[in-house]
Amino acid sequence: MILGNPLEEILEIEWNTPGTVSISDILNVGESLPGDSGTTSMFPCWFDLNLARTGQKFARKYFGQIFFAHALSLILLLSDYQTRRVLFLTRKSDTPEKAFKRYLATAQQIHLWYHSDILSPEWAKSITNVRKIHSYVLFYVDSLNITNSKFTATREENPTGFQPNERLWKAFKMDLDNFDRRDRFMEFDYSAPKFKFNQFTMAMTVWSFMALPVLNPRPLGIAKPSDGDLQGFAHLWTVIAYALGADENFIFCKNARKDWRGCKRYLKGLFRKHLLPQLLNLDFEGEIMIESLLSGISTIIPRYPVDSLLINLLEGHLGKRAQHLRRQRSLQSRVFGTHANGLVNRFSRYSRPLRWFLTQLAFGELQLASLTVFGDPGTNSTLVSNGHFYV
Numbered sequence: 128m129i130l131g132n133p134l135e136e137i138l139e140i141e142w143n144t145p146g147t148v149s150i151s152d153i154l155n156v157g158e159s160l161p162g163d164s165g166t167t168s169m170f171p172c173w174f175d176l177n178l179a180r181t182g183q184k185f186a187r188k189y190f191g192q193i194f195f196a197h198a199l200s201l202i203l204l205l206s207d208y209q210t211r212r213v214l215f216l217t218r219k220s221d222t223p224e225k226a227f228k229r230y231l232a233t234a235q236q237i238h239l240w241y242h243s244d245i246l247s248p249e250w251a252k253s254i255t256n257v258r259k260i261h262s263y264v265l266f267y268v269d270s271l272n273i274t275n276s277k278f279t280a281t282r283e284e285n286p287t288g289f290q291p292n293e294r295l296w297k298a299f300k301m302d303l304d305n306f307d308r309r310d311r312f313m314e315f316d317y318s319a320p321k322f323k324f325n326q327f328t329m330a331m332t333v334w335s336f337m338a339l340p341v342l343n344p345r346p347l348g349i350a351k352p353s354d355g356d357l358q359g360f361a362h363l364w365t366v367i368a369y370a371l372g373a374d375e376n377f378i379f380c381k382n383a384r385k386d387w388r389g390c391k392r393y394l395k396g397l398f399r400k401h402l403l404p405q406l407l408n409l410d411f412e413g414e415i416m417i418e419s420l421l422s423g424i425s426t427i428i429p430r431y432p433v434d435s436l437l438i439n440l441l442e443g444h445l446g447k448r449a450q451h452l453r454r455q456r457s458l459q460s461r462v463f464g465t466h467a468n469g470l471v472n473r474f475s476r477y478s479r480p481l482r483w484f485l486t487q488l489a490f491g492e493l494q495l496a497s498l499t500v501f502g503d504p505g506t507n508s509t510l511v512s513n514g515h516f517y518v
C-alpha cells in the first residue's frame with residue numbers, strides 16, 4: 128500500500144469508526160479542544176496489556192526501521208500548519224543544531240516507551256513528564272499575544288538564522304507536482320484554532336508515530352509483519368496517546384483487533400484529507416522546520432543525506448518518482464544516499480542479520496549522540512524518564 132496512490136480510495140475518506148470523531152470533523156471539532164483532555168488515569172478502560180506488550184516487542188525487534196519511519200513521518204507532520212506553528216513558536220527546533228538536540232531528546236523517551244515494561248514506574252514517569260512539558264507548551268503558546276502568535280519566517284525576513292536549501296526545495300516541489308491534479312488542488316481549511324495545542328494536533332502527531340509501519344511496512348524493511356504484531360504496535364500508540372492526554376474521541380484504532388481494516392482506512396484517510404494537501408502547499412516556515420529536522424536526523428544517523436530522506440519518502444511511501452531531487456544531488460549524496468536507501472528499503476527486508484545490524488546501528492548512533500549532547504548514553508531508564516527534558 129502506497130500512501131500517495133491516485134485517489135482510488137477517496138470515497139473511503141468518510142470512513143468512520145465507532146467512538147472516534149469522523150475524518151471530516153476531526154479538524155473543526157479538535158481545534159476547539161485543548162491538547163490535554165484532563166484525564167487522570169494512566170491507562171484507558173480498553174487497555175489490553177498483552178497486545179501493548181506485543182507492540183513493544185515488535186517495536187524493539189524493528190527499532191532501526193521504526194526509528195526511520197518516525198523520521199520520515201515527521202516530514203508529513205511538520206507539513207501540518209497547526210502542529211508546526213506550535214513547534215515554530217517554542218523555537219526549540221527551528222535550526223539544524225536545535226532540532227538535533229530536540230529530536231534526540233524525543234527519541235530517548237520513545238526508546239524508553241518501547242524498551243521499558245509498560246507497567247514499570249519509569250514508563251509512567253517518562254509519560255507524566257512529557258505531559259507536563261506539553262501542558263507548559265499549551266499554556267505558553269495560547270498565552271502569546273496576537274502579534275507574537277503571528278510570528279513566522281519568510282525568505283525576506285527570517286529570524287531563525289537558518290536558510291533552507293532553495294535548490295532542494297524547488298526540486299522537491301517539482302517532484303510533488305507528479306501528484307494527480309485532483310490531489311494538488313485539494314483544499315485544506317487553514318482555520319484559526321481556539322487552542323493552538325489542541326486535539327487535532329494531538330491526533331496528527333499520533334498518526335505520525337503510528338501510521339507508516341502499519342500502512343507501509345515493506346519499504347521500511349519490515350519483513351512480512353503479522354497483523355497481530357501491527358495491531359499490537361497500533362494499540363501501544365493508542366495507549367500512549369491516552370496517557371498523554373488525547374481525548375477518547377480523537378483516538379483512532381482503539382479497536383484495531385476487531386476492525387483492522389477500519390483502522391487502516393482511517394489512517395489513510397487522515398493522510399489524504401489532512402496531511403497530503405498541506406504537504407503539496409508547503410510554505411517557507413515548513414521548509415525551515417523540515418530541513419532542520421532532517422539535518423538533525425542526519426547528524427544522529429551520520430551520512431544520511433537530507434535529500435535521500437526526501438527521496439525515500441517520495442519513492443518508498445508516496446509512490447512518486449523523485450527525478451528532480453535526484454538531479455540536484457551532490458556526488459556524496461549520490462554515493463551514500465543510494466546505499467543508505469537501498470539498505471533500508473530493500474536489503475534489510477530479506478536479510479535477518481542486516482535487520483539486526485540496522486537496529487543495532489540505530490541504537491548505537493542514538494547512544495553516541497546522547498553521550499555527546501547530554502553526557503550520558505541514554506540507556507538508563509531512570510535517568511531518561513526524569514531528565515533530558517527541554518523546557
Ligand code: HEM
Nearest residue numbers: 210213217219232233236264324328329332333515516517
Ligand atoms: C502523542 C503525541 C505526542 C508525543 C508522543 C510527543 C512526544 C514528545 C516528547 C517525547 C517530548 C519531550 C522532548 C524532550 O525530552 O525534550 C515532547 C515535547 C514537546 N512536544 Fe510533544 N508529543 C506529542 C504531541 C505533541 C503535539 C500535538 C504538539 C504540538 C502541537 C507537541 C509539541 C511539543 C513541544 C512544543 C515540546 C517541547 C519541545 C519543543 O519546544 O519543541 N507535542 N513531545
